[in-house]
Amino acid sequence: MLESKRNRGFYVRMKLFNNNTRNNKSFCYRYFKWVLWFSISFYFVSSFLITHDHKPAISFSRTTISRAKPSRALIEEQSLNNLKNPDVSGLLKVYVYNLPSKYNVDWLSNERCSSHLFASEVAIHRALMNSETTTFDPWEADFFFVPVYVSCNFSKVNGFPAIGHARSLMAAAVDHISSQLPFWNRSGGSDHVFVASHDFGSCFHTMEDAAMKDGVPQFLKNSIILQTFGVKHKHPCQEVENVVIPPYISPESVRNTMEKSPLTGHRDIFAFFRGKMEVHPKNISGRFYSKRVRTKIWRRYGNDRRFYLRRHRFTGYQSEIVRSTFCLCPLGWAPWSPRLVESVALGCVPVIIADGIRLPFSSAVPWADISLTVAENDVDHLGKILEHVAATNLTSIQRKLWDPEVRKALLFHNSMLEGDATWQILVALSGKLDRSHKKPRVFLQ
């Protein structure tokens, strides 16, 4: 569950206290540690009370902390020198709106809400709440995160997320923040960040025709959308400033799988796919599931012993990925798939079959080196293509794939880790500081 603001303030102060003690391990300190402890505690308790008494709850600021830390300009300078792993926590400040629970945490009464493939909307919120990047003073924020969970209403009929209410819930959230605080109106929303983690992202629809027809809601067109959907060509569902993010796979599930199936290096399955593969895909207003690609794969390779294809759900499927050399990641309704993340996390070479897909975090994940891309039209030659790679550069692909930094970049953790998916989002946002009402300072000085 998310921490309350007050708890967090306390937590940050505790951390500062710990840092001080670590830096002062002198002989003297041993004798005076109790005196020190009392004076520091007194200082924090009194500053806590002062802050609390004289400021509205919303500007519960971190000024005491900032003063004790190296200056922000210094951090920014250091970060620029380290482009591979920029210190995002020093680079920017994000304010997370405290919305009424009907917009977010109420949905978590359904346990699936925080673990299904669209759950990055929950995971990013949690990670930001636990992050040093988050500020409780909106006046010092570069970006504003609006935590609305729209993918958590599961249909009673088929168990799939029902996102019909998503647009109105988002609209209500924008009404709420724009009437309560001045920051939305100040920038017209351009420094406000939303998550749209389902099929067609900021179009808030699961079917492409309807999604394209509706387009991005007018009230979001000026903002930044973190979305799983992304293609290289023009598409109505990305006509908004956006960052492509990976679908959510729980890091615990990956860890459990790896504990149960030690990665001995031996992978007895050549090519793996488990998922929906319609034998006779239905024509739904002129569109076929997976553009019939999965059907073609099933027909062509269903009886091929090199291919391990399964059409039914199995909760232990991650243990099959660990045993596989190549993992097929064909498009579904949308081009992206959770298999991309699971394959990378579990060391199975992703075979991406989704023409024009835009993949997440290309600055951190060298997709061209760690995956194969097969055109939708070429699936009939899949066997030959994979054999060729296995005979030529497979080892080099696997070695690059097994880089811990690459595997980490696609997973969200409740407490942000350096280089993880939330971190990559912040890196992407730090490239959009020109959209912030609070423009970057150091570069202009």
Ligand SMILES: *[C@@H]1O[C@H](CO)[C@@H](O)[C@H](O)[C@H]1NC(C)=O
């Ligand atoms: C959840 O989805 C169902 C359709 O499956 C819909 O009837 C219901 O109104 C939705 N609930 C909310 C709170 O939007």
Ligand SMILES: *[C@@H]1O[C@H](CO)[C@@H](O)[C@H](O)[C@H]1NC(C)=O
């Ligand atoms: C922002 O603008 C809207 C529409 O003009 C207005 O209704 C609202 O009161 C404004 N919000 C604030 C905090 O002034």
Ligand SMILES: *[C@@H]1O[C@H](CO)[C@@H](O)[C@H](O)[C@H]1NC(C)=O
């Ligand atoms: C699919 O259905 C549409 C009408 O919705 C029709 O125009 C089209 O020809 C059909 N396509 C195929 C391949 O059957």
Ligand SMILES: *[C@@H]1O[C@H](CO)[C@@H](O)[C@H](O)[C@H]1NC(C)=O
């Ligand atoms: C593997 O080799 C093929 C040519 O045989 C090349 O097209 C492809 O880019 C190589 N892939 C990697 C990841 O090195």
